[in-house]
Amino acid sequence: MSKLFPRTEIGGISVSRMVMGSNWLLGFSHTGAAADKMIRDRYSDIGPFKAIIESYMVYGVDTIMAPFSASPMLVRAVKETEQKLGREIIMIDTPFVNVDDNADARREAEDVFRKSRENGAKICLIHHSCAEQLVDKNKAEIRRLGDYTKMIRDFGMVPGLSAHMPELVVYSDANGYDVETYIQIYNCMGFLMQVEIETVARIIHDAKKPVITIKPMAAGRVTPFVGLNFVWNTIRECDLVTVGAYTPDEVHEDVEISFAALERRFPDIEKRSSPVMDQAAFGK
Numbered sequence: 335m336s337k338l339f340p341r342t343e344i345g346g347i348s349v350s351r352m353v354m355g356s357n358w359l360l361g362f363s364h365t366g367a368a369a370d371k372m373i374r375d376r377y378s379d380i381g382p383f384k385a386i387i388e389s390y391m392v393y394g395v396d397t398i399m400a401p402f403s404a405s406p407m408l409v410r411a412v413k414e415t416e417q418k419l420g421r422e423i424i425m426i427d428t429p430f431v432n433v434d435d436n437a438d439a440r441r442e443a444e445d446v447f448r449k450s451r452e453n454g455a456k457i458c459l460i461h462h463s464c465a466e467q468l469v470d471k472n473k474a475e476i477r478r479l480g481d482y483t484k485m486i487r488d489f490g491m492v493p494g495l496s497a498h499m500p501e502l503v504v505y506s507d508a509n510g511y512d513v514e515t516y517i518q519i520y521n522c523m524g525f526l527m528q529v530e531i532e533t534v535a536r537i538i539h540d541a542k543k544p545v546i547t548i549k550p551m552a553a554g555r556v557t558p559f560v561g562l563n564f565v566w567n568t569i570r571e572c573d574l575v576t577v578g579a580y581t582p583d584e585v586h587e588d589v590e591i592s593f594a595a596l597e598r599r600f601p602d603i604e605k606r607s608s609p610v611m612d613q614a615a616f617g618k
Contacts, residue, residue: 337593338394342572344544345492345514347456349397349424352592353546354390355578356400357553359383359408364526364553373580383411384418389582391419393589399426399517399546399576401461402453403446409453426546427455428496428517431464431482444485451489458486459494459517459546466499476505483512494546500529500537507542517546517576522564525552535568545569548576558584558591559601566595 340351356362359377363369376382387398402409402425412423427450432439450458460482468477476495483493494515497503506513519526520534526549527534538545547569551561565575577592579585587603594601 336392336394339589339592340571340596341394342544342574344457344494347424347492349426349457349574350395351574352390352393352395352397352589353426353574353576354387354395354398355548355576356398356405356408358578358580359386360400360405364549376580377407380407380411380414383408384415386579386582386585387411387415387423388419389579389585390589391415391421391423395589396421397424397426397574399428399459401428401430402455403427403429403449413454424457425453425455426457426459426494427453427491428459428461430461433460433464433467433478433482435478440481443482447482447485447489447491451491455491457494457515458489458491459496459515462496462498462502462517465495465497465502469499469501469505471501474501474505475509476502476511479506479511479513487512498526498528500527500534503537503541503545507540513543515544515546516541517548519549520545520547520565520569521549521552521556521561523552523555525549525555538569538573544572544574546574546576550575550577558588559603562588562591563595566592 341348342351358373361370361374416423429446429450431446432442470477486493492514493512495502495513496517498519503516524531547565550565577588590603591601
């Protein structure tokens with residue numbers, strides 16, 4: 335039996351500290367249209383989805399985060415993998431919500447959260463592109479956030495907040511909003527981060543709730559060894575790292591590097607390949 339990944343809790347729900355990412359399943363490479371197409375071509379039917387989910391599950395990584403409404407095939411893959419393995423997969427949804435301040439928009443939002451629950455999500459984080467529309471920096475608040483976290487609670491899910499803007503974490507804690515976790519971009523390159531790495535690191539360490547970090551490898555701009563070692567060694571034991579992979583082989587490599595980072599050892603992985611391997615610099 336494989337070694338199981340450490341766990342933490344979000345709003346009383348046990349989750350694996352490593353979270354399955356979805357950008358490299360749904361076609362969001364953060365590099366260009368060609369890479370997006372490459373991903374979509376590979377994940378054009380349900381088989382590859384199930385194969386990669388199963389590869390994470392070998393290590394007890396049973397938590398997946400995605401905007402599930404954008405991919406019914408991914409939802410189906412999660413359900414079929416649960417049935418095959420006889421084990422629950424914790425779904426963290428990041429839905430897109432109409433946050434306009436009128437009755438029609440609120441009904442629309444309720445429909446989104448209802449669908450999220452019907453898909454099987456246990457934790458629901460309002461997508462950053464929507465939540466950030468509510469931010470008032472002048473008053474240091476997130477307007478009407480309580481309307482949406484109540485809807486999430488009413489549908490039996492734990493509310494969270496996708497926060498590319500680090501201020502959302504600070505405002506949530508300061509104002510006591512009903513938020514059990516936050517997403518925060520965090521990587522050694524500062525890729526897509528809106529303030530310095532050191533500042534985000536402090537925000538994560540000061541956060542009152544577990545933080546789900548994303549983009550640890552800066553969307554492929556740093557190697558897994560560099561990116562994962564940085565993040566795992568600079569967050570708290572309650573925090574999580576979202577790790578996306580394109581193939582099952584990448585999953586196995588990323589998990590081993592992550593275990594090694596947590597255990598303060600060198601990972602048991604193959605050497606990087608080269609046309610000429612017989613070079614002293616490569617070691618024995």
